[in-house]
Amino acid sequence: MDVLTDNFSTFGKGFVGTVELTVYASILALVLGFVMASFRVAPVGSFRAFGTAWVTVLRNTPLTLLFFAVLLGLPRFGLVLPFKVFAVIALGCYTSAFICEALRSGINTVPRGQGEAARSLGMTFGQTLSTVVLPQAFRSVIPPVGSTLIALAKNSAIAGAFSVTELLGTYKTLSELGYNIIWTFVWIAVGYLIITLAISAVFNVLEKRWGVAR
């Protein structure tokens, strides 16, 4: 217990760091995933190809490798940003591929006739997607999107290896100070649980409110 009470501010900083990474990367992943899912069902072939390439590359790259590529690669092209921003970009882009596929599977659960009816009324592709297809797809993608964001929260630990302040990284400081490593990890695990259970809770509420009625 001493580990926590003595070092509350260290834990606190790490916790806030992980929360920030999770929130910002989630927003980026949701926005990009939404755009890419739209691309993948677009009537224009080049959009579909771009969306497919995006998903294939990002989903099949190990996240650590992607962190190296973003944090060490982008500065070589003259793009220098704080490591934290780089970490958000890497996490967000990586997760967007999974969000995209979850959304696309949701889109595929909406009967074809819904889109046809909307188009036959004169709605454009964008209107059909945003007012008819996605609101119905949304209901069935709540659980998989929740899982993906929980995975994102835990994946954020990799950022610690690139000297971004986050929860897992606090163990280095504390073990140097001679605290019991087991208890340190227990409290770190509790911190992650708080975050992931909070995400679960939010998605449970969303599902109750918007999920498919059975």
Next chain:
Amino acid sequence: MAVDPLIELRDVNKYYGKLHVLQDINLTVGKGEVVVVIGPSGSGKSTLCRTINRLETIQSGAIALDGQPLPEEGRALATLRADVGMVFQSFNLFAHKTVLQNVSLAPVKVRGRKKDDAERRSRELLDRVGLATQADKYPAQLSGGQQQRVAIARALAMEPKVMLFDEPTSALDPEMINEVLEVMQGLARDGMTMVVVTHEMGFARSAANRVVFMADGRIVEDRAPEDFFGNPESDRAKDFLSKILKH
């Protein structure tokens, strides 16, 4: 023969892979005409109906609506589709919207009407199809016949120049077919231009100006209903009619 052609198909061909589903289709529908398309399953009649607003693309030939050739996918096509009402076999009402929202959605989104105006007009249309009291229900709470009448009201809300019906009664219980056909008959009387793919021979006899008989992707006969039913020319049509009119 039609004074003012609204739909023109010229030498239209369509393939699904190797299957030649529409073969050299030529068809003209004049303003105010009611054309009923009948034929055996797989004859291409639904596909023909769906090519008219480009829900199905064609490989060769030309389709024109009100003198304008069908544009490629995009905004121009959407604008043109707004003038072509379509009613589907499976209703395709928007499941997440109420009946009233189903009818008023496109007038607001596509025509840019004010919400109040669109809703007032939608209630009038629902009244016309006998469903004024169901406005706030969801499609799943209605019977098939009611859903199809909502679908007709939804199409009418766009004030289309022409209405396409793709087997509108095929998914309905027998006792619900009449309520839908009555609405369609009313539309025909009011002078709406209609293309109706159906198996309802009674409707073809009473409401159609012309009957188009299709088989194996071709138009075999295109005649007035009394001529077609009284004296079919082709063996294929005789065979078809003898099978369906026997019982």
